[in-house]
Amino acid sequence: MTSPKPLIYAELLPNIRQISVLAALPTPSDATTRVSLSADRAVLTLVHNGATASLQLPGAIAPAYTPTQPHSTLAQLSWRIPLVASPSQPRAAPSLPAPWSAGALANTSSFFCRGCRGVILPSGRVTTWRDLPSENWAEMMEFWHCHKPDVPVGEKGEEEGGDNTMKGYGANTRMMAQKGVGKVDLTYFLLDSEDCSGLESGIKKAACQLNASVARSPIQMPQSDSSTPFQDGECTLSNREWVTLPSGFSGFSMGEYLGLDEEHNSYLPTSRPQPSAISSEPLFHKQTNPLQTSPSSLALSCASCAAQIGASTPAGYQLYKWSLSLTALLTTSTSSPTTQLAPTSPPLPHFLLPQLQAQSSALGVSKFIIRPPPPPADAEGQSNTDAEVGVYVWLFAPSLTVSFSSLSSLSSNSPPSTPLHDSPPPALPASKLLFRPAPPRDEATAILDAPNSAVEEVRLPASVVRAFTTLLQESNARLPEGARAFAGGWDVGILEVWDGGEGGV
Structure with missing residues (x-):
């Protein structure tokens, strides 16, 4: 029977110029337990009871260092290994990049459902990709506006008024989706609903449930397009369609049935004009990310496998990056226009x-x-x-x-x-x-x-x-x-x- 291997973990500690190494043995150390370095001093090897485990050190170590052999009867081992001497350099604040920034995407980029490979964003629908600003940009801009030097009253223009929504920024403003433009956050894409495909929103599912429960009730509301009669069990609902209502209908709106505010949801049937670029609906509600923060947001699911892909909000469709796989068309002269790269699916x-x-x-x-x-x-x-x-x-x-x-x-x-x-x-x-x-x-x-x-x-x-x-x-x-x-x-x-x-x- 093969002996279990030791488990080794190493962590680079640049502030103190050391590498911390921890090891766990399946049984206490004994005469068979030995530690050594490779000839290039890049790999640490631990042998115990006939089992060997090796670890690639996460930094270049001092040339004179020799690891201390472990004492007997210990199951947990540790070493502090000094790094090779080098001139100290100021360390910049860490900033973690996220995959699929605007600069990495093109109009040939297409996205699939990670679960079933159903097409969510066909190639060519989005012609321009733009990175969204920091989620706190509106607050910072408003702070700057409030604390900038005063302008004489006679020199103030209309834009110097107190309404931050007219200035285009402020704590009560938010970015809106635009057709053909993909707006990229660290965790989601903000897209126009018409650019996406293969998605079902919560309102559509609720409409199906409502229709199924009262499909044969005496009262029915006609669709705006009379050429396509509403069928029992049909699950298609556009911005101007109506659904079957119960016989006790007393005038409630679809938004009231779903527990939503019709005025703040651009996906409910309404004749109210919707803002095209900036909405004055508050974005931040104490929590730090905008995903699913609006009370009028609806879940977006894959029409094929029902996996949750994102949320339908008044600002547009927010599609979670971790729910998608990317396929980009090859653009080299030697490749066929129909050849595709394998979808990439970075982990959560x-x-x-x-x-x-x-x-x-x-x-x-x-x-x-x-x-x-x-x-x-x-x-x-x-x-x-x-x-x-x-x-x-x-x-x-x-x-x-x-x-x-x-x-x-x-x-x-x-x-x-x-x-x-x-x-x-x-x-x-x-x-x-x-x-x-x-x-x-x-x-x-x-x-x-x-x-x-x-x-x-x-x-x-x-x-x-x-x-x-x-x-x-x-x-x-x-x-x-x-x-x-x-x-x-x-x-x-x-x-x-x-x-x-x-x-x-």
């Missing part, structure tokens, strides 16, 4: 960790409660399990370089590494997060609303919160036992981040 942390780091830098916080948005007040049968889903995260070190002796990848969405001539896996860019279950909803709300709270809220779909929590737990299990916990009841998670290479594009 490649999008979510840059979002957390950006919010940490902008707001001066490092702790987040990640949970789903609260269910609507009239949502009967809402899953109590979904309501209590959540994880409390401390972004302890956004940018690290780490190494593992295990050949399994950090993300369950990534393919497992394949050994090449028995060489250990390379060092990886990563973030260190401390995590624990989120407190109950009422207690979490009290923490967030405290006057001196240093905790922010991030709202994500329950399925995404569960997936992120699972990734944290899996990464914790890959660490040596002595590195899995932190003081104060926190568990330690190490998640790989995107390094800006082609793999994420």
Whole structure:
């Protein structure tokens, strides 16, 4: 029977010019336990009871260093290895890139549902891609406007009035989708509904449920297009279609039936004009990301597999990057116009960790409660399990370089590494997060609303919160036992981040 291999983890500590190495042995160390360095001093090898584990060191070490041999009867081993001497350089604040920025996309880019490969954004629908500004840009612009030097009264123009919505910025403004233009955030795309395909919105599903429940009631409202009569069980609903209503109909609107505000939802049938560029609806409601923050947002699902793709909001369609796969047409002269690259599907942390780091830098916080948005007040049968889903995260070190002796990848969405001539896996860019279950909803709300709270809220779909929590737990299990916990009841998670290479594009 083969002996279990030792588990080794290394972390680069540039501030103190060292590499921290931790190892866990399946049994206490004995005379068979030995540690050594490769000839090029780049690989550390640990042998115990006939089993060997190797680790690629995440930095160049001092040429005179020799590792100390472990003492006997120890199951947890550690080393501090000095780095090679080099001139000190000022370190810039870490900034994590996210895949699929506007500069990496083209009018040939198309997106598919990650679950079933159904087309969500056909090639050519979006001709221009633009990066969205920071989520706090409106507040910063309004702060600047309020504190800029006073202009004499006689020299003020109309734009100097007090209405921030007329200036085009302010805390009560938001970006709106434009046809043919893809607006890119760290975690989502903001697109016009007409540019997308293969999606079902919550209003369509609700209309189907309403029609199915009263399909043969005495009262029916005709469609605006009388040439296509409404069929029992039909699930197509455009901006001007009507649905079958119950016999006790007393004049409520579709928005009232769905618990939505018709005035603030551009996808409900209405004759009110909708803003074309900027909306005055408040964007921020204490939580730090705009996903699913509007009370009038509706879930967008794949029409083929029902996977949640994004949300339909008054600003447009927000499509979650982690729900999509990218396929870009080849543009080289030697390739056929119909040849396509394989879709790339970066894992969830490649999008979510840059979002957390950006919010940490902008707001001066490092702790987040990640949970789903609260269910609507009239949502009967809402899953109590979904309501209590959540994880409390401390972004302890956004940018690290780490190494593992295990050949399994950090993300369950990534393919497992394949050994090449028995060489250990390379060092990886990563973030260190401390995590624990989120407190109950009422207690979490009290923490967030405290006057001196240093905790922010991030709202994500329950399925995404569960997936992120699972990734944290899996990464914790890959660490040596002595590195899995932190003081104060926190568990330690190490998640790989995107390094800006082609793999994420």
